[in-house]
Amino acid sequence: MHVHTEWSWDAPRGHMERSCERAIEIGLPALAFTEHADWALVHEGQHSVDIVGYLDAVERCRAKFKGLRILTGVELGEPHLFPRETAEVLAAAPLDHVLGSIHSIRIDGELIDASQFRKKEGLDFPNAVREYFRETLAMVDSDQPFETLAHIDYPKRYWVDGAAPYREEDYEEEIRAILASAVRSGRVLEVNTTRGSILCPDITVVRWWRELGGQAVSFGADAHQPDKVGEGFDLATQMVQAAGFKPAKDPMALWRR
Numbered sequence: 001m002h003v004h005t006e007w008s009w010d011a012p013r014g015h016m017e018r019s020c021e022r023a024i025e026i027g028l029p030a031l032a033f034t035e036h037a038d039w040a041l042v043h044e045g046q047h048s049v050d051i052v053g054y055l056d057a058v059e060r061c062r063a064k065f066k067g068l069r070i071l072t073g074v075e076l077g078e079p080h081l082f083p084r085e086t087a088e089v090l091a092a093a094p095l096d097h098v099l100g101s102i103h104s105i106r107i108d109g110e111l112i113d114a115s116q117f118r119k120k121e122g123l124d125f126p127n128a129v130r131e132y133f134r135e136t137l138a139m140v141d142s143d144q145p146f147e148t149l150a151h152i153d154y155p156k157r158y159w160v161d162g163a164a165p166y167r168e169e170d171y172e173e174e175i176r177a178i179l180a181s182a183v184r185s186g187r188v189l190e191v192n193t194t195r196g197s198i199l200c201p202d203i204t205v206v207r208w209w210r211e212l213g214g215q216a217v218s219f220g221a222d223a224h225q226p227d228k229v230g231e232g233f234d235l236a237t238q239m240v241q242a243a244g245f246k247p248a249k250d251p252m253a254l255w256r257r
């Protein structure tokens with residue numbers, strides 16, 4: 001439920017058709033193409049998805065791969081900071097799967113993507129991570145129309161060498177506040193497998209999610225190229241089951257408590 005293709009600015013090796021072929025090859029019944037809709041200009045060449053062209057490409061794939069359910073979607077970057085742009089992209093067509101994500105936060109007045117934290121000299125890393133969670137809470141608290149909260153602990157993918165290891169418990173208050181807000185707004189928690197390398201979030205947070213009343217979980221590999229589609233799902237599904245969510249009968253459906 002979280003795949004990027006050539007329609008995302010940061011996926012030069014992305015390929016929608018080959019991602020469909022890959023899904024069929026590994027037995028995935030469905031996938032959602034959730035291209036980046038980013039407006040915070042942090043990286044060179046960053047731009048929002050050409051939604052009209054993208055929807056055309058999805059239609060071509062639906063015609064070609066009849067046995068595969070292909071969902072449309074976008075990954076909104078910091079939508080609460082860009083409400084007008086968000087409304088514009090969502091007005092193009094009703095989309096099946098809309099993700100809300102924080103990638104970038106403001107530090108000393110400068111917008112910085114958490115993937116670049118390690119390059120910023122003298123950064124107070126735990127404080128930056130707390131700031132990341134503050135921004136995530138602001139997004140989830142907002143009335144922006146996304147159903148699924150993507151990669152809640154994204155900075156841990158880019159943990160700084162030499163820093164003390166990431167422990168959910170160190171940020172428990174911040175994470176629980178985000179989860180509680182997501183419960184109130186009926187949102188879905190994504191378990192992002194980071195292309196097979198790391199579960200984002202892991203079981204501690206999924207257990208908190210259940211404890212706080214979270215209803216549903218979705219799975220996304222965040223693939224940026226075809227061979228990463230569905231990567232890490234064996235581990236992720238076992239973990240989510242161990243945290244108390246049940247596999248859905250319909251393979252398209254979310255997993256619920």
Ligand SMILES: [Zn+2]
Nearest residue numbers: 075101150151
């Ligand atoms: Zn993302």
Ligand SMILES: [Zn+2]
Nearest residue numbers: 002004075222
């Ligand atoms: Zn993504």
